[in-house]
Amino acid sequence: MADLMEDPITGAASAQDTGKKTHPKKLRVVPESLRKFREIHVLAEAGGPPEKIAAQKAKGKLTARERIAYLTDEGSFQEIGLLMESRCTDFGIKDKHIKGDGVITGFGRIGGRPAAIFSEDFTQLGGSLGRTHADKIAKLMDMAVDARIPVIGILDSGGARIQEGVDSLDGYGEIFYRNTKASGIIPQISIILGPCAGGAVYSPALTDFVFMAKGLSHMFVTGPEVVKAATGEEVDFETLGGSMTHASKSGVCHFVANSEPDCFRQVKELMSFLPQSRFENPPAQETKDSADRRISLLEKLCEVDPRKPYRVNHIIWWLADDHKFMEVHHDFARNIVVGFIRLGGQVVGVIANNPAHMAGALDINASDKAARFIRLLNNFNIPILTLVDVPGYWPGVAQEHGGIIRHGAKLLYAYAEATVPKVTLVLRKAYGGAYIAMSSKLMGGDMNFSLPSAEIAVMGPRGAIEILYSRQIKEAKEEEREALRAKLAKEYSDKFASPYQTASHGSIDEVIEPSQARSRLIGAFRLLAGKRRPGEHAHTGNIPL
Ligand code: HXC
Numbered sequence: 001m002a003d004l005m006e007d008p009i010t011g012a013a014s015a016q017d018t019g020k021k022t023h024p025k026k027l028r029v030v031p032e033s034l035r036k037f038r039e040i041h042v043l044a045e046a047g048g049p050p051e052k053i054a055a056q057k058a059k060g061k062l063t064a065r066e067r068i069a070y071l072t073d074e075g076s077f078q079e080i081g082l083l084m085e086s087r088c089t090d091f092g093i094k095d096k097h098i099k100g101d102g103v104i105t106g107f108g109r110i111g112g113r114p115a116a117i118f119s120e121d122f123t124q125l126g127g128s129l130g131r132t133h134a135d136k137i138a139k140l141m142d143m144a145v146d147a148r149i150p151v152i153g154i155l156d157s158g159g160a161r162i163q164e165g166v167d168s169l170d171g172y173g174e175i176f177y178r179n180t181k182a183s184g185i186i187p188q189i190s191i192i193l194g195p196c197a198g199g200a201v202y203s204p205a206l207t208d209f210v211f212m213a214k215g216l217s218h219m220f221v222t223g224p225e226v227v228k229a230a231t232g233e234e235v236d237f238e239t240l241g242g243s244m245t246h247a248s249k250s251g252v253c254h255f256v257a258n259s260e261p262d263c264f265r266q267v268k269e270l271m272s273f274l275p276q277s278r279f280e281n282p283p284a285q286e287t288k289d290s291a292d293r294r295i296s297l298l299e300k301l302c303e304v305d306p307r308k309p310y311r312v313n314h315i316i317w318w319l320a321d322d323h324k325f326m327e328v329h330h331d332f333a334r335n336i337v338v339g340f341i342r343l344g345g346q347v348v349g350v351i352a353n354n355p356a357h358m359a360g361a362l363d364i365n366a367s368d369k370a371a372r373f374i375r376l377l378n379n380f381n382i383p384i385l386t387l388v389d390v391p392g393y394w395p396g397v398a399q400e401h402g403g404i405i406r407h408g409a410k411l412l413y414a415y416a417e418a419t420v421p422k423v424t425l426v427l428r429k430a431y432g433g434a435y436i437a438m439s440s441k442l443m444g445g446d447m448n449f450s451l452p453s454a455e456i457a458v459m460g461p462r463g464a465i466e467i468l469y470s471r472q473i474k475e476a477k478e479e480e481r482e483a484l485r486a487k488l489a490k491e492y493s494d495k496f497a498s499p500y501q502t503a504s505h506g507s508i509d510e511v512i513e514p515s516q517a518r519s520r521l522i523g524a525f526r527l528l529a530g531k532r533r534p535g536e537h538a539h540t541g542n543i544p545l
Contacts, residue, residue, distance in 0.1 A: 155200070210254050428455065473485060
């Protein structure tokens with residue numbers, strides 16, 4: 001049996017066999033204005049022409065609109081600026097009447113909380129950025145700052161729209177300016193899901209977090225062809241600016257995803273740790289994980305040789321509520337580990353030396369990585385937990401000439417500047433300048449604990465005795481030197497290779513029972529929770545370091 005349906009645009013009846021017995025419906029005439037409105041919206045929402053959408057799919061990519069659907073809570077997205085078009089009269093751009101000008105902008109909910117989102121549409125003029133495209137993003141960012149909600153950008157673009165000349169360059173200018181002004185006020189997240197070339201890379205670089213997906217995302221200031229022409233180097237897209245390059249070498253990328261859906265899942269998880277703006281606290285979550293859960297792993301740590309490497313992630317997992325740790329910058333400067341956990345339900349940012357990599361020593365990249373993360377935590381009212389096991393700064397000409405003094409100073413600055421609650425736990429070694437840098441008491445640590453296995457000293461026993469007893473060691477007979485060294489090192493260790501001298505001077509507040517570390521840390525953060533009311537601190541911004 002045929003059923004008469006109303007076409008949403010024309011209002012005309014169409015037949016559909018539903019098998020049901022019905023009476024023909026009286027058809028309403030759709031007013032012209034409504035018909036036009038619906039027609040425009042259907043066309044505008046379709047994005048680029050079918051062949052461009054097919055090409056996008058063939059590359060294994062989602063469309064700009066599908067991406068928003070993955071990211072936001074179902075049915076929550078409200079678009080603004082769908083009908084905006086380019087005003088560029090050159091190259092016939094205006095006559096193409098591209099609705100939205102290659103970018104979708106609007107507001108949606110993620111995990112129930114509002115966020116501003118823009119998603120570049122590669123199927124329309126290659127997602128290139130013209131002035132209208134930029135104006136839409138800028139307007140969205142202004143609204144997000146006013147509304148105190150995060151901005152998430154999904155980038156898939158050929159860069160500055162060549163046909164619009166300096167107008168498109170200026171468009172980037174207005175975005176970079178807003179990225180900087182909004183920095184530290186609202187979280188800004190960039191998701192690269194296609195090309196991001198030329199000066200366009202600097203908008204993501206100014207934001208707090210950059211996500212890339214394996215095989216889909218590429219970022220570079222100059223592409224392989226320009227590199228070849230300028231330097232003679234031959235390099236492919238992936239090696240030059242793929243996700244793993246930026247995650248492990250340049251440090252531009254904080255999170256690598258295996259696919260687009262995996263990427264959106266990670267973004268949502270990250271957002272669950274962040275407040276909506278610097279005027280809020282991060283969202284707490286109830287946990288059934290007991291605050292008193294004993295950490296037997298830390299008892300074992302007291303037994304192991306101080307030089308034995310281990311992954312500090314294991315300790316973080318054991319300390320965290322429900323063993324959940326969202327690591328940031330996993331593949332970059334692996335000698336330091338940073339990320340988010342919850343302790344007793346409250347979000348805490350962790351900074352931890354990682355003895356599994358370069359013995360956990362501090363170097364240029366580790367200093368930059370940790371310093372920027374600390375500044376982000378401070379901006380967004382997230383307390384800081386520092387886990388210390390550091391033999392010092394990584395030695396070498398490359399580090400000295402590369403500016404370890406300048407970069408290392410950023411870490412000191414960030415810790416001293418941070419006014420959020422700061423709790424430190426010394427696990428094992430804490431030597432020299434690196435001991436001071438890692439949120440030591442006199443650098444402003446609020447509560448400084450150590451395990452009984454901690455060794456806090458100017459340097460390790462072997463290095464110290466070579467300086468203190470160089471004459472005696474030189475004068476000793478060749479065959480007696482090693483025994484003398486061992487004896488002197490033991491004497492030095494007995495005196496300094498423990499936390500007790502430091503505790504007696506008050507630079508460690510308490511040496512704690514290792515198995516009680518979780519409950520002691522939760523207690524300390526609860527005690528310090530009122531240290532600073534949200535939004536009270538001066539705004540500093542999260543400058544890329
Ligand atoms: C205008 C562009 C464009 C651009 C791509 N398109 N980039 N249109 N301006 N910057 C158009 C193409 O002409 C094509 O249009 C469509 O987008 C798809 O592009 P393809 O080349 O067919 O796609 P693909 O093979 O996937 O290659 C993608 C690409 C390549 C790698 C991004 O298009 C490319 O190299 N583009 C230029 C990248 C670049 O150098 N940008 C930097 C610009 S300078 P049709 O009509 O054929 O479908 C810059 C400076 C900013 O950004 C400075 C800020 C301060």
